[in-house]
Amino acid sequence: MKQPKLIGISRRSFLGTATAGAATLAMPGIxxxxxxxxxxxxxxxPRTVAFLRTLAADYEKExxxxxxxxxxxxxxxxxxxxxxxxxPYDFMSLPSxxxxxxxxxxxxxxPVTDIVKEQGIxxxxxxxxxxxxxxxxxYPYDYNSVxxxxxxxxxxxxxxxxxxxxxxxxxxLQTLHDPDNRRYGYTQTLATGGDSxxxxxxxxxxxxxxxxxxxxxxxxxxxxxxxxTAEALAFIKKTADFSPPGLMSAKLKxxxxxxxxxxxxxxxxxxxxxxxxxxxxxxxxxxxxLGPYVRPKGGQGVVTGGVDVFAIGKTDKxxxxxxxxxxxxxxxxxxxxxxxxxxxxxPVQFSSYQNKRWSSNPLVExxxxxxxxxxxxxxxxxxxxxxxxxxxxxxxxxxxxxxxSDLISSMYQNVVAGKMSPEEAVDLGAAKIRxxxxxx
Amino acid sequence: MSETVQQTSxxxxxxxxxxxxxPAAAEAAPPASRRASGGxxxxxxxxxxxxxxxxxxxxVSVATIFLPVLYAIGLSFYQANSFIDxxxxxxxxxxxxxxxxxxxWHAFFNGLIYAVATVVLQVVVGIAIALILHQxxxxxxxxxxLALTPYILPTVVAVFIWKWLLDPNYGLIxxxxxxxxxxxxxxxxxxxxxxxxxxxxxxxxxxPFVTITFLAALQTVPEELYEAAKLDGAGPLQxxxxxxxxxxxxxxxxxxxxxxxxxxxxxDIIWLMTSGGPLNATEHLPLLAYNKTFMEFxxxxxxxxxxxxxxxxxxxxxxxxxxxxxxxxx
Numbered sequence: 048m049k050q051p052k053l054i055g056i057s058r059r060s061f062l063g064t065a066t067a068g069a070a071t072l073a074m075p076g077i078x079x080x081x082x083x084x085x086x087x088x089x090x091x092x093p094r095t096v097a098f099l100r101t102l103a104a105d106y107e108k109e110x111x112x113x114x115x116x117x118x119x120x121x122x123x124x125x126x127x128x129x130x131x132x133x134x135p136y137d138f139m140s141l142p143s144x145x146x147x148x149x150x151x152x153x154x155x156x157x158p159v160t161d162i163v164k165e166q167g168i169x170x171x172x173x174x175x176x177x178x179x180x181x182x183x184x185x186y187p188y189d190y191n192s193v194x195x196x197x198x199x200x201x202x203x204x205x206x207x208x209x210x211x212x213x214x215x216x217x218x219x220l221q222t223l224h225d226p227d228n229r230r231y232g233y234t235q236t237l238a239t240g241g242d243s244x245x246x247x248x249x250x251x252x253x254x255x256x257x258x259x260x261x262x263x264x265x266x267x268x269x270x271x272x273x274x275x276t277a278e279a280l281a282f283i284k285k286t287a288d289f290s291p292p293g294l295m296s297a298k299l300k301x302x303x304x305x306x307x308x309x310x311x312x313x314x315x316x317x318x319x320x321x322x323x324x325x326x327x328x329x330x331x332x333x334x335x336x337l338g339p340y341v342r343p344k345g346g347q348g349v350v351t352g353g354v355d356v357f358a359i360g361k362t363d364k365x366x367x368x369x370x371x372x373x374x375x376x377x378x379x380x381x382x383x384x385x386x387x388x389x390x391x392x393x394p395v396q397f398s399s400y401q402n403k404r405w406s407s408n409p410l411v412e413x414x415x416x417x418x419x420x421x422x423x424x425x426x427x428x429x430x431x432x433x434x435x436x437x438x439x440x441x442x443x444x445x446x447x448x449x450x451x452s453d454l455i456s457s458m459y460q461n462v463v464a465g466k467m468s469p470e471e472a473v474d475l476g477a478a479k480i481r482x483x484x485x486x487x
Numbered sequence: 488m489s490e491t492v493q494q495t496s497x498x499x500x501x502x503x504x505x506x507x508x509x510p511a512a513a514e515a516a517p518p519a520s521r522r523a524s525g526g527x528x529x530x531x532x533x534x535x536x537x538x539x540x541x542x543x544x545x546x547v548s549v550a551t552i553f554l555p556v557l558y559a560i561g562l563s564f565y566q567a568n569s570f571i572d573x574x575x576x577x578x579x580x581x582x583x584x585x586x587x588x589x590x591x592w593h594a595f596f597n598g599l600i601y602a603v604a605t606v607v608l609q610v611v612v613g614i615a616i617a618l619i620l621h622q623x624x625x626x627x628x629x630x631x632x633l634a635l636t637p638y639i640l641p642t643v644v645a646v647f648i649w650k651w652l653l654d655p656n657y658g659l660i661x662x663x664x665x666x667x668x669x670x671x672x673x674x675x676x677x678x679x680x681x682x683x684x685x686x687x688x689x690x691x692x693x694x695p696f697v698t699i700t701f702l703a704a705l706q707t708v709p710e711e712l713y714e715a716a717k718l719d720g721a722g723p724l725q726x727x728x729x730x731x732x733x734x735x736x737x738x739x740x741x742x743x744x745x746x747x748x749x750x751x752x753x754x755d756i757i758w759l760m761t762s763g764g765p766l767n768a769t770e771h772l773p774l775l776a777y778n779k780t781f782m783e784f785x786x787x788x789x790x791x792x793x794x795x796x797x798x799x800x801x802x803x804x805x806x807x808x809x810x811x812x813x814x815x816x817x
Contacts, residue, residue, distance in 0.1 A: 239764030292661075461766065
């Protein structure tokens, strides 16, 4: 039967064209209907960023959920303003163990207690979980423990051993310090800002310096702690005599440059320095050793922690974001993530060190002696993990304020520049802590 | 005496021209009131057209400048740990707190010294370079282009170039100094050297702005003024001080005003070079406001500092424009 024509077009053609048109018009809506997770990432190394893109593509293929990744090295401002603007992130990585607690207090993230418990709380290393109100708010993936790097070949040349206390530490610096040949004993950060708060506080903790008591009262200038802090500051002043020029403005990148270029014999840093040695001076691979900060009279070592975590935003996609984290754990994607920079990311879970995929990685094998030392930092009998974020009775904005402020750098700079005695610098520090502490 | 009067009136007449107030043109144009009485609808139409042209700019300014400024001023009356914290109204407490902090006044005077030093140097060096580039010589166009290079570079690039050049261990400047037997200098290691380095880099980066603005203005100075001055026996310096600078006074005033506002609020160069160190010696108000707001989670304190800085700058601009009006007072 012949089809009647509508304005010269057959009914079939008309219906076909109309359907195609409607589908085209509806396409944005259909695309919008696909679930999309917004992931704020703070790890900026191109290898990690490339991996995350692959991870997003794999997850979309498997779960039909799109993951949009945005990378921002210092995510705090972007994170809080996005929440304020009504566009919070569903998934995020955070550079501090205190960040999730601050977000939890503002009801901006959800706990991941269930996911951590599925793995077993005992599988996580000491002081790695962001606990607040009986819940855990971040899934840790990198310890970032700051320890000490020593040039083992230079130690051997002079018949020295890795120091075990403050006196032997100074003796090592003194022996290896040769400024006429542009070789210096100890490179460290003293610049204003967070670099000094994280990567140059080990000697404070090694002398058991505390900032607060259990009621948030400042105890830095109480007789015992003041004495300990002043001793640590005087010791740092001594180490400064063996530092390369530019100490007052030295940040982490100067520490990396000085150690990797063979300008300094000893340097404090976390796994990133090892990663940098592999990238830029692989010939040093067997010419350095690691060790924790040493105590004044020896004993249990100390490292400064700087745990990085994943967290889930309190959005209307909480369950989808949790599914993504579970999928990453189940499919060993967190190991893959860590293996993008195996020397940089220091696994937090004990099981990671048993993971074949991790331990058989060529770089992990190449540096296995050093990584075994890092693994030993998780043993509380051998090493204490400390840091500004562990000061006080619980996690709060106070630690974040102290960490970001010039508290540490101003105490160090005043003592090293000879503007203040260590005791005066302690008083200055205590006043600063009081100014920045909110007990509420 | 009569020479000076002549020069001044010539310069003033020129000023009127470059300000768009040419006397002859002003006389020829019918006053607004006459036009209005001759045709109210024309005036009405003109006003509507004027508002229409102005509207997009006003809307954008309100949305991107005035509202955020008002919001920030509002925040300065609250205590909050972050933008997502529940703010608590504290009235003027934040202002009392920051203004009674000696660190605030230390930062204020640091900023003032930085702004004055960099603006004076930029203006003096910028004008000197502009005068040189105004002279005819072979390759002048290329040299003019090259003189702009520091200004074209993004600030972060300019700062990192200089940070590497000034690096005490690996920098080219210390390497050259060592070659001639000079000791290693930590250019950012002491308050005086850190300030000197910051001021040097700021002047290096921003002087081309003064140069290019002044050079453009120089093109507008009529040649006959110089010829008359030469006939009267004026040398190059007299020509500069009695012809060029008086004629270009409005341009110069605007340059100084703009540069002072920019430099007083300049954040990036100091942040990238020293972050306020060593010993807080290079901390100024923008840096202090940033540190309070984003580093010490003190949103109220930080915005109170920013607000007072805004008030001081506005008051400074008002006094400046009263003392040095952009148009001549007859």
